[in-house]
Amino acid sequence: xxxxxRQDITEDDIAAVIEVLRSDFIxxxxxxxxxxxxxxxxxxxxxxxxxxxxxxxxHAACRAVGLASGGLLWTSPITYxxxxxxxxxxGAEVDFVDIDPDTLNMDMLILAAKxxxxxxxxxxxxxxxxxxxxxxxxxxxxxxxxxxxxxxxVIEDASHAIGxxxxxxxxxxxxxxxxxxxxxxPVKIITTAEGGAAMTNSPRLAERMRLLRNHGITRDAExxxxxxxxxxxxxxVELGCNYRMTEMQAALGCSQLTRLDAxxxxxxxxxxxxxxxxxxLPLTPVARPGLPDLAACHLYVIRLEAGLAARRRQIYESxxxxxxxxxxHYIPVHTQPYYRALGFAPGDFPEAERxxxxxxxxxxxxxxxxxxxxxxxxxxxxxxEGV
Ligand SMILES: *Cc1c(COP(=O)(O)O)cnc(C)c1O
Numbered sequence: 575x576x577x578x579x580r581q582d583i584t585e586d587d588i589a590a591v592i593e594v595l596r597s598d599f600i601x602x603x604x605x606x607x608x609x610x611x612x613x614x615x616x617x618x619x620x621x622x623x624x625x626x627x628x629x630x631x632x633h634a635a636c637r638a639v640g641l642a643s644g645g646l647l648w649t650s651p652i653t654y655x656x657x658x659x660x661x662x663x664x665g666a667e668v669d670f671v672d673i674d675p676d677t678l679n680m681d682m683l684i685l686a687a688k689x690x691x692x693x694x695x696x697x698x699x700x701x702x703x704x705x706x707x708x709x710x711x712x713x714x715x716x717x718x719x720x721x722x723x724x725x726x727x728v729i730e731d732a733s734h735a736i737g738x739x740x741x742x743x744x745x746x747x748x749x750x751x752x753x754x755x756x757x758x759x760p761v762k763i764i765t766t767a768e769g770g771a772a773m774t775n776s777p778r779l780a781e782r783m784r785l786l787r788n789h790g791i792t793r794d795a796e797x798x799x800x801x802x803x804x805x806x807x808x809x810x811v812e813l814g815c816n817y818r819m820t821e822m823q824a825a826l827g828c829s830q831l832t833r834l835d836a837x838x839x840x841x842x843x844x845x846x847x848x849x850x851x852x853x854x855l856p857l858t859p860v861a862r863p864g865l866p867d868l869a870a871c872h873l874y875v876i877r878l879e880a881g882l883a884a885r886r887r888q889i890y891e892s893x894x895x896x897x898x899x900x901x902x903h904y905i906p907v908h909t910q911p912y913y914r915a916l917g918f919a920p921g922d923f924p925e926a927e928r929x930x931x932x933x934x935x936x937x938x939x940x941x942x943x944x945x946x947x948x949x950x951x952x953x954x955x956x957x958x959e960g961v
Pocket of ligand 1: 705731
C-alpha cells in the first residue's frame with residue numbers, strides 16, 4: 575500500500591537517537607532545549623516550548639492565554655478534533671467558523687461577520703484558533719487586525735505547516751498571533767514520533783506553558799510564594815500536566831529539522847506534478863498560495879465534482895484495492911457525536927460539509943517517488959472510469 579503520509583528516517587536520525595540512549599539523560603537533559611533553540615532559529619519566534627504532542631501544546635497554549643470555563647474558542651470545522659478539543663479541555667465553549675472552499679481555511683468574510691454578530695450579542699470569543707489546512711497559511715494579518723479590534727487571543731494550529739511561509743516569514747514566527755503550534759506526528763512534515771511545540775514571542779506565555787508542561791511546578795525561587803527552606807524545594811503553583819518531550823524525541827527532531835526545507839521543496843514538487851497529471855479529470859485540486867507565501871504541502875486533497883461526490887466511497891475503495899492508501903481529511907468536527915451532544919448538527923457549516931462529501935486525500939510525502947505517484951494517478955483514473 576502506498577501510504578498517504580509516511581516519515582523519512584535516515585541513518586543520521588538513528589545515530590542521533592542512539593547517542594541520547596547512551597548518554598546520562600533520556601528525559602529532562604540538554605537536547606530538548608537544543609531542539610527548542612533550533613526551532614526558534616528556524617521560525618524566528620523568540621520562545622519555543624517543546625511538548626509530547628501538538629494536542630498537549632494546544633491545550634497548554636489555551637490555558638496560557640487564560641482560556642477557562644465560561645470562555646469561548648472558535649476554530650475551523652475542517653481540522654483534526656484536537657483543535658476544538660483544546661478549548662473543551664479548558665472547560666470552554668467551542669464554536670466553528672465555516673471554511674473558504676478555495677483554501678479550506680477559516681473563511682475571513684464569515685469570521686468578520688460572525689464577530690460583528692457576536693459583539694452585538696455580547697459574546698465575542700476569547701480565543702480564535704486558525705488552522706493552516708495542508709500547511710497553507712490562513713490570512714494571519716487580517717486575523718491579527720480582527721484580534722486587535724475585538725480583543726481575542728490568536729493561537730495558530732500550525733500542525734500541518736512547519737516549513738511553510740507567510741508574507742515572506744516562516745509560519746510559526748507569530749508576527750500576528752500569540753502562539754503557534756506544530757505537530758511532529760509521523761505523517762506531518764518532520765517527526766519526533768509523537769511530539770509538538772509551541773512558538774511565541776511572549777516570554778510570559780512561554781513561562782506559563784513551561785509551567786503547565788511540568789505539573790505547574792517551579793524550581794525558580796523568584797516564582798515561589800515564599801522563601802524556600804532549602805535548595806531542594808520546588809513549589810506547585812498551578813495545576814499542570816506532564817506534557818514533556820523526551821530527549822530521544824528531541825534528538826530525532828533536531829536531526830529531522832536539518833532536512834525540513836528539502837522535504838517541503840519535494841512536497842511542493844510532487845504537488846505541482848499532481849496538478850499537471852490530474853488536469854482534465856472531473857475534480858478540483860485544492861489551491862496553494864503563490865510566492866512569497868509557500869505551503870508546507872502536508873496534504874494533497876482533491877474535491878470530486880459535485881455529481882461524483884455520491885460515488886466518493888466507491889472511488890475510495892477502488893483506490894485502496896489498487897494499493898493506494900487514500901484518506902479523507904477531515905470529517906467536519908461539529909458532526910462528531912461528542913460535538914453533536916453539545917448541540918451542533920449537520921447543516922450548521924455547509925461549506926465544510928459540502929467539501930467533506932467530495933474530498934479524497936492522495937498520498938504525499940517526501941519518500942513518494944515519481945513512479946509511485948504515477949501509480950496513484952493511474953489508480954485514480956481507473957477508479958473514475960469505473961463509476
Ligand atoms: C495532527 C494534528 C493535531 C494533533 O497533533 P498531535 O501531535 O498528534 O497531537 C492537531 N491539529 C491538527 C490540524 C493536526 O493535523
